[in-house]
Amino acid sequence: MLPQIVSLAAILTAAQCFQLNMTQFYEMPQLYDLDDYDRCMQELDGETSSYCFVRAQVQPDESVAAWRAIAEISRYDRHHFDHRQLYFGLCLRECEASLAGLDDAELESLLPGLLTENEKVNVYLGLFAMEAQNREQHQRLTSACLNWRLKRRGFSLRAKSVVEYCDEAGRVVQDDAWNLTFYGLLCGLMVLASLGSLVDLLLKRRRHDKMLKERDHYKTPPKSLAQQLLLTFSVARNWYRLNQEPNGKIGRELRFLDCFKFFSMFMVIFAHTNWVIYESAISNPQDPERLLHTAAGTLLVSGSLITVTFFVISGLLLTINWLAVARTLQSKAESWTFLQYAVLFVKFNVFRYIRLTVPYAFVLLLSGVYFDTAGGPLWRHIYEREQLACRRNWWTNLLYINNFVQTDERCLLQGWYLAADTQSFVLSLVLLMLGHRFAKWSKQLYAVILAIFMALPVLLTYALDYYPIFVPTPQTQKDSFIGDRQFTEFYTSSLMNFGCYFCGVLAALVYDQLALKQYKLRELRSFQLLWFALIPVGILWLFTAHPIFQHYYVAPSAIWGAIYAGLQRNLWAFGLSIFIVGMAGKVGWIFRKFACLPIFRILGRLTYGAFIVHLLVARIVLATVREPIYFGTGMMFAFIFFTMTVSYLCSFLLAIFLELPVSSLLKLMR
Numbered sequence: 096m097l098p099q100i101v102s103l104a105a106i107l108t109a110a111q112c113f114q115l116n117m118t119q120f121y122e123m124p125q126l127y128d129l130d131d132y133d134r135c136m137q138e139l140d141g142e143t144s145s146y147c148f149v150r151a152q153v154q155p156d157e158s159v160a161a162w163r164a165i166a167e168i169s170r171y172d173r174h175h176f177d178h179r180q181l182y183f184g185l186c187l188r189e190c191e192a193s194l195a196g197l198d199d200a201e202l203e204s205l206l207p208g209l210l211t212e213n214e215k216v217n218v219y220l221g222l223f224a225m226e227a228q229n230r231e232q233h234q235r236l237t238s239a240c241l242n243w244r245l246k247r248r249g250f251s252l253r254a255k256s257v258v259e260y261c262d263e264a265g266r267v268v269q270d271d272a273w274n275l276t277f278y279g280l281l282c283g284l285m286v287l288a289s290l291g292s293l294v295d296l297l298l299k300r301r302r303h304d305k306m307l308k309e310r311d312h313y314k315t316p317p318k319s320l321a322q323q324l325l326l327t328f329s330v331a332r333n334w335y336r337l338n339q340e341p342n343g344k345i346g347r348e349l350r351f352l353d354c355f356k357f358f359s360m361f362m363v364i365f366a367h368t369n370w371v372i373y374e375s376a377i378s379n380p381q382d383p384e385r386l387l388h389t390a391a392g393t394l395l396v397s398g399s400l401i402t403v404t405f406f407v408i409s410g411l412l413l414t415i416n417w418l419a420v421a422r423t424l425q426s427k428a429e430s431w432t433f434l435q436y437a438v439l440f441v442k443f444n445v446f447r448y449i450r451l452t453v454p455y456a457f458v459l460l461l462s463g464v465y466f467d468t469a470g471g472p473l474w475r476h477i478y479e480r481e482q483l484a485c486r487r488n489w490w491t492n493l494l495y496i497n498n499f500v501q502t503d504e505r506c507l508l509q510g511w512y513l514a515a516d517t518q519s520f521v522l523s524l525v526l527l528m529l530g531h532r533f534a535k536w537s538k539q540l541y542a543v544i545l546a547i548f549m550a551l552p553v554l555l556t557y558a559l560d561y562y563p564i565f566v567p568t569p570q571t572q573k574d575s576f577i578g579d580r581q582f583t584e585f586y587t588s589s590l591m592n593f594g595c596y597f598c599g600v601l602a603a604l605v606y607d608q609l610a611l612k613q614y615k616l617r618e619l620r621s622f623q624l625l626w627f628a629l630i631p632v633g634i635l636w637l638f639t640a641h642p643i644f645q646h647y648y649v650a651p652s653a654i655w656g657a658i659y660a661g662l663q664r665n666l667w668a669f670g671l672s673i674f675i676v677g678m679a680g681k682v683g684w685i686f687r688k689f690a691c692l693p694i695f696r697i698l699g700r701l702t703y704g705a706f707i708v709h710l711l712v713a714r715i716v717l718a719t720v721r722e723p724i725y726f727g728t729g730m731m732f733a734f735i736f737f738t739m740t741v742s743y744l745c746s747f748l749l750a751i752f753l754e755l756p757v758s759s760l761l762k763l764m765r
């Protein structure tokens with residue numbers, strides 16, 4: 096153990112040695128050059144004015160110091176932005192004024208050409224297809240304008256460019272079918288909620304039962320079916336449902352999971368808010384770039400392991416539900432027919448689909464709604480990109496195939512998780528049914544499946560030459576993960592994640608066996624030791640990505656890389672499963688006490704809603720920036736705190752008005 100710690104410490108300190116040469120850094124042009132948007136839109140003098148957002152790519156020229164700096168710094172693409180990519184916000188009026196004194200020959204020298212070869216930019220151009228006319232009309236002017244600016248600032252660089260979109264003053268939002276559908280739905284929900292709440296109130300008045308406390312009324316189910324249907328939308332009733340104590344032994348033993356969910360979601364929101372800050376404009380890109388060279392950078396990168404928590408919990412809960420259902424039916428019949436399995440399979444899937452999809456579809460609808468905004472040079476680049484992608488590709492989300500279909504135009508990017516989770520759910524259910532049908536062979540079956548899905552990431556990584564870890568590079572995040580093969584094929588594919596999900600399934604089976612045999616894990620000294628050891632080991636495990644991520648010059652050897660790729664997530668999931676089984680067995684001292692606090696009951700239940708809305712929330716503020724913002728700890732945490740709070744508030748509304756009514760309707764259908 097000691098040598099490992101020493102070598103780890105050595106690696107950690109070695110990595111701090113990377114020094115960004117700041118003299119060289121300031122030889123490069125700034126990533127952003129944004130004209131005053133509000134002035135351009137408001138100072139009209141009777142003429143119309145356009146403001147264009149233009150993407151530019153610096154062309155190579157070895158004789159220029161600025162290009163050498165760009166090439167040298169962008170070489171570290173895992174840590175640094177691609178400094179060839181420049182973002183211009185140009186007020187056309189100012190452009191015309193600045194070019195007024197130039198003759199034709201000078202103008203011609205400022206036109207290095209149209210940027211056509213950048214695949215990521217082309218995806219944006221495809222989405223903003225309605226801007227084709229603006230693009231053609233303003234191409235010459237913007238190209239000359241931005242190259243003239245580069246020249247005037249002393250960079251003897253030339254940049255190919257293309258207009259992404261142009262804004263004109265006084266644009267009004269037209270309500271179209273999509274918007275109207277959303278507003279209609281919103282009204283419908285409001286009406287149902289008010290109606291349900293009113294009926295509930297009347298029923299309570301009518302009851303006149305002195306013995307019955309206020310809240311008991313809301314907890315007792317009404318008599319007739321019609322009342323039951325209406326009351327699913329009652330706000331007061333849903334508030335109590337949100338608060339409800341877990342019932343049953345299993346529910347009580349597993350209530351610490353709510354805390355896990357909440358903290359994992361905090362991490363997810365943390366990482367995603369950072370991503371959206373990268374996507375908008377930063378005035379000091381050197382600081383996040385330097386941060387990524389440190390141990391904190393490694394933590395940020397291997398923090399993607401947090402997602403595994405959700406896979407494990409998800410597999411666990413599926414299996415617990417399955418076991419409960421299988422037990423209740425078991426007593427009735429000896430052996431099930433194929434038809435019984437099929438019916439159960441459909442039922443499980445349909446119920447899960449409805450429960451997940453109704454709130455998800457609502458948020459999808461919301462994310463495609465056009466509305467009046469403060470706008471800004473980057474608004475459409477950040478927010479409307481999402482709106483357009485959602486209007487085009489919402490169906491991939493609803494079919495839960497968005498982790499492999501239309502991956503360049505993703506709507507609600509975090510939805511890849513739901514897709515991978517759904518695919519894993521279906522597969523696991525089939526496996527559990529097979530294990531149930533051929534109970535004699537179930538152990539062998541599960542062992543083989545586990546072995547296959549532990550080995551599969553290794554083989555795929557080796558065969559398809561993936562990088563051993565998923566690195567969300569700054570430029571990848573800036574480009575909203577467009578065209579990132581590693582993200583699409585390595586990180587979000589359900590084949591790569593199924594091992595983790597299956598660990599959760601196995602954890603539930605183990606937990607179930609322990610409960611049946613009334614085995615007291617807590618009394619086992621060695622298990623206690625193992626359990627507490629998992630915490631420091633888990634933290635160290637995050638740092639094992641350090642040598643790979645901070646490996647500057649040589650690529651890691653293919654075979655070890657592949658093995659690490661297989662182990663990173665799967666071992667984490669395996670450890671987490673042991674951790675969860677232990678905690679369910681009441682191991683964990685104050686950690687368990689803390690995780691069982693009642694506050695997490697509500698927060699844990701709001702996790703799903705927060706997960707589906709948080710990116711919209713993060714984008715809606717960051718998309719209105721006019722000037723590049725300073726990326727610092729304080730600012731970062733302010734944004735994270737804001738995104739977190741607003742996401743949970745939105746999730747609360749979503750739960751009261753939509754999620755909980757749907758889940759109680761489903762209960763009525765059972």
Ligand SMILES: *[C@@H]1O[C@H](CO)[C@@H](O)[C@H](O)[C@H]1NC(C)=O
Pocket residue numbers: 116117118119
């Ligand atoms: C930093 O970059 C400048 C300009 O390219 C160069 O002159 C200087 O030698 C570099 N310093 C170091 C320490 O490499």
